Amino acid sequence: MDPNVGDFEVADVLVEGKKIVAVRPRIDAGGAKVIDARGRIVMPGFVDTHHHQFETAERSFLPNGLLQNDGSGSPSASPNYTEHVLRGFAKVYRPQDVYINELFAGLSQLDAGVTTVLDVSQIHHSPEHSDAAVQALMDTGRRATFGYFESDGREGARYPEDARRIRDQWFSSDDQLVTMVMGGELHLGKEVYTRAWTIGRELGLKVVAHAVGAFGMRPTLDEVAQGTGGLQVGPDNLFIHMTGMSDETWKKIRDAGAQVSLAIPIEMVMRHGTPPILKMRELGMEPSLSSDVETTMAADPFTLMRGAMTMQRMLVNQLVLDQGDPVPPNHWPTPAEGTPSLLTVQEVLRYATSNGAEHLGLGDRTGTLTPGKHADIVLLDTTALNVAPLNNVPGAVVSLMDRTNVETVIVAGKVRKWRGRLLDADLDRLRRELEASRDYLFKTYGMRKDLFA
Numbered sequence: 001m002d003p004n005v006g007d008f009e010v011a012d013v014l015v016e017g018k019k020i021v022a023v024r025p026r027i028d029a030g031g032a033k034v035i036d037a038r039g040r041i042v043m044p045g046f047v048d049t050h051h052h053q054f055e056t057a058e059r060s061f062l063p064n065g066l067l068q069n070d071g072s073g074s075p076s077a078s079p080n081y082t083e084h085v086l087r088g089f090a091k092v093y094r095p096q097d098v099y100i101n102e103l104f105a106g107l108s109q110l111d112a113g114v115t116t117v118l119d120v121s122q123i124h125h126s127p128e129h130s131d132a133a134v135q136a137l138m139d140t141g142r143r144a145t146f147g148y149f150e151s152d153g154r155e156g157a158r159y160p161e162d163a164r165r166i167r168d169q170w171f172s173s174d175d176q177l178v179t180m181v182m183g184g185e186l187h188l189g190k191e192v193y194t195r196a197w198t199i200g201r202e203l204g205l206k207v208v209a210h211a212v213g214a215f216g217m218r219p220t221l222d223e224v225a226q227g228t229g230g231l232q233v234g235p236d237n238l239f240i241h242m243t244g245m246s247d248e249t250w251k252k253i254r255d256a257g258a259q260v261s262l263a264i265p266i267e268m269v270m271r272h273g274t275p276p277i278l279k280m281r282e283l284g285m286e287p288s289l290s291s292d293v294e295t296t297m298a299a300d301p302f303t304l305m306r307g308a309m310t311m312q313r314m315l316v317n318q319l320v321l322d323q324g325d326p327v328p329p330n331h332w333p334t335p336a337e338g339t340p341s342l343l344t345v346q347e348v349l350r351y352a353t354s355n356g357a358e359h360l361g362l363g364d365r366t367g368t369l370t371p372g373k374h375a376d377i378v379l380l381d382t383t384a385l386n387v388a389p390l391n392n393v394p395g396a397v398v399s400l401m402d403r404t405n406v407e408t409v410i411v412a413g414k415v416r417k418w419r420g421r422l423l424d425a426d427l428d429r430l431r432r433e434l435e436a437s438r439d440y441l442f443k444t445y446g447m448r449k450d451l452f453a
């Protein structure tokens with residue numbers, strides 16, 4: 001994934017300690033331990049730039065649910081995400097629920113080859129909740145960016161001021177797998193988000209916020225982007241979704257060097273608005289990809305990549321067909337000048353690896369197999385029943401593979417998954433703890449469990 005290093009049909013990756021030392025054919029490394037990767041694609045681990053890991057106990061709870069109740073009385077209106085997850089389940093989480101939910105989600109993504117994540121935890125009801133989230137990210141043993149977002153605003157919650165303590169206590173060193181960003185949500189109101197952005201920037205943290213037109217956030221982001229609200233958008237901002245935003249704001253965001261994370265499958269299914277993938281193409285911007293919520297969609301990188309690929313090409317293909325006629329002879333038109341180009345698998349792979357690393361401020365550490373960077377590496381099995389024979393490497397990864405093809409996962413030089421098995425995790429015990437947390441959350445919130453709803 002590093003154009004300066006290039007791609008190889010056959011080559012070696014030399015790792016020493018945490019770091020990649022060399023990537024080239026026929027490295028002679030003396031007595032180094034060798035992993036035989038014949039028949040495997042060796043590539044950087046995937047990066048997910050927005051995942052709400054604390055919601056794992058509610059996996060598949062909202063297979064039909066929209067962001068909010070639209071008054072239709074349909075199964076998609078209720079239960080819904082705002083009412084039943086953010087203002088429902090989230091209210092009854094204890095610190096131990098935060099811990100097991102975060103840990104289980106992290107191990108699951110590690111198993112699927114996601115070696116780096118931005119965890120958007122909006123569950124900071126108390127300092128103990130925050131500490132449980134950070135501890136779980138650290139115990140997962142993968143690269144993670146802890147997103148310090150809000151609570152539900154209850155008494156005793158210390159957002160955003162507690163960012164200072166958290167930074168001092170957990171993140172005094174930058175040389176660790178888990179780093180920190182500041183959440184600065186625009187829907188919290190001007191007073192709160194101004195404080196959050198200011199504290200985040202004082203601490204040298206990136207400032208991350210959702211931007212969803214369907215949540216009524218367009219006027220607020222307009223004001224922030226224009227700089228008339230006392231804040232400036234900068235290269236330290238990452239905005240999530242960006243559905244339904246104005247053209248002026250898009251230009252400001254681009255010119256400021258801010259980044260955008262798209263959760264394409266979730267945006268399409270939960271009514272965030274059409275993912276702005278063509279808008280970004282028009283402006284010469286590239287997104288990173290994110291899974292968002294497992295209440296409603298899988299969090300593996302293959303789902304995200306295929307979501308981007310199919311969605312962008314559906315839009316462009318129909319644009320091109322509409323330039324012709326449904327009736328021959330002009331039924332297969334040549335795209336007119338100015339038509340957006342079709343997304344390629346090479347671009348999608350970049351979205352899912354190096355773009356994510358750059359967007360989290362980790363581009364000097366991960367995202368590509370580059371000598372000097374940390375060894376975050378996945379081995380993908382091309383001999384598997386669903387992949388062989390191999391004819392195109394990025395094509396196999398984006399178009400054919402799924403998490404069962406992720407055979408070995410290495411984070412900062414440490415093997416975390418080996419030949420199909422996650423290491424150092426008692427998954428049966430952790431699953432029982434997650435189920436106990438799920439039972440507690442459903443009971444305390446008063447939600448009946450219905451497996452066929």
Ligand SMILES: [Zn+2]
Nearest residue numbers: 050120210292
């Ligand atoms: Zn989100």
